[in-house]
Amino acid sequence: MGCCVPETPGKNAIEVREVRKVFGAGEAQVVALETVSVSIRENEFFTLLGPSGCGKTTLLRLIAGFDFPTAGQIMLYGEDIAPLPPFKRPVNTVFQSYALFPHMSVAQNIGFGLEMLGKPKSEIKARVAEMLKLVRMEALANRRTSQISGGQQQRVALARALAPQPKVLLLDEPLSALDYKLRKEMQIELKRLQSETGITFIFVTHDQEEALTMSDRIAVMSSGKILQVGTPHDIYDRPAERFVADFIGETNFLKAEVVGQTNGRATVKLSSGVEIPASLPAGFSPAGKVTIVIRPEHAHLAGANDKASLSGVVENVVYLGTDTHFHLRLDDGDAFIVRQQNSRGGGDLVAQGSRAGILIGSDAAQVLKD
């Protein structure tokens, strides 16, 4: 955790301490969350990323209070909120289905939380107006929630959850029901809202692109465990485990052998016999055979005069407009993809079926734990 970026000083908004969640009992028992610990800092846009069933929504529901942990503590600014019912937690949720109250108007929906907190009418009115302005919905204040579009419902759901000024805002895949263009818009909108309100956001998604573009930090989850926590950069460039590398972006996996180690970096020997430097996950010092990952855009096709690290046959050339993918079959039989950016008049494309060498950047390779 936080392997490559020093822990910035600052308070933790949420600390999940060894939380475990088991549903059902006996034979039908399902472990939704293995013992999980994670800290989320104040004012952070924190994302829980993983495929469906990885436990990310369970963790969110435990923080919201809709479920209670089987074991462990959930600290909100140092206070254990795990045993509290949801209506006693200064935490609000934006639901995947929005869950707007159909029998109330847009303004009534937004004011509901404040009303339940017993705020005076004048304050509720002012705050609702402020929220409507924040999400740019002033004109639709008196509409029924069934009379507005999906994107507008999304904004109302956000405004409703933000109105009581929660300490932490939880977002459960809030963009998944929107079409592509609207989703892009809302991503920017969410970032804007987060920086304007200064509220800590915990965002759940299975969309790696969404996670990379919006988050300050990401926790990648799989089968009830948190595999890696880090900035989008960390997660993308320095995946610690195969699952993380595979789940986020395209990756080349290569077999290699560790031949030397210094200061958290290793020298690995590739199947071609060439030795290249590679980064190691924090606190991990392997010996012998390992798997390394190299992102397609961190490798290049070798020119005639270069000394290639690897070589193989170009099996396929895929032109994608901005860049071109070269699918190679290495001499040891593994597949390898090189992505090269296109430029106009950018010279000779390597032809399909020809042999080509691959250059690997000095900081491109990363050793995996498994």
Add this chain to the structure above:
Amino acid sequence: MASAEETARAADRKDIRERWLLSAPALAIIFVAAIGPLFVMLAYSFMMKGDYGDVKPWTFSLDGWTSVLFQRDIFDDTLGLADAHLTILWRSIRLSFYTTLLTLIFGFPTAYFISTRAPTTREIWVFLVTIPFWTNLLIRTFAMQQVIRNEGLVNTALIWLGVIERPLQIMNTDVAILLGMVYVYLPLMVLPLYASMEKLDFRLVEAGYDLYASRWQVLRRIIFPLVKPGVIAGSILVFIPSLGAYVIPRVLGGGKNMMLGNLIELQFGSGRNWPLGAAISITLMVLVMIALLFYVRNVSKSETGHG
């Protein structure tokens, strides 16, 4: 074009004709068996009563209607309010109202319980609720009598436990009628309530809790408004038959604690006053129609409310 339009219109006409033909038997039954007798009742209520029951045909009289609310003093022949009828009318409305209220209070948690079970077990619970319908109303009412009579289950148990020394007089009171009606009509409240609760999106309940609403506030502000159509439907389904109940007050209320149904039966039976019986019947029907109008107005309001 014109000919095509004409054939289309001819086909439409044929369609309509056939629809009428097909629905004719049903319409005939509705008219002969339901609407026809109503007109007979209406006519009877405006005729003079016969000496041995029946009516004197084609002799107009308002006696039937005046004696719904008024009675003639036997000595000086002045009109006074018919206290007995008013008492019965008031008892009917009051007991029906309490029955509706109590079935709502008992039925709401029951329906909520069923609708929060797993889908497969829900069906079993609904099935259990409908079991009483398998038995004849009269038998169920007599069973109730066995529970509440002086030597019945409740009194025997209470005496055995030493809570009371002498049996509580429940039989032949309004309380007995109320107990019987709540017992018999409870499923009619539970089923429509369950039908609307089953459709309730429980994520809205979670959203309510998330927005600082306590359990009571979630019930009052979110669940109740959303299942209101079910509450109204259940209330109507219980209130209307309660108002016209006959068997339950007859068996549990004894001869003294009559409701409108018993009063009507009395007029057509030993009372030998058919015009009065007919007039009370129509009064009852009007009361039911008022209740139904209230229902229709509320439902349409809450439906437009939902957009």
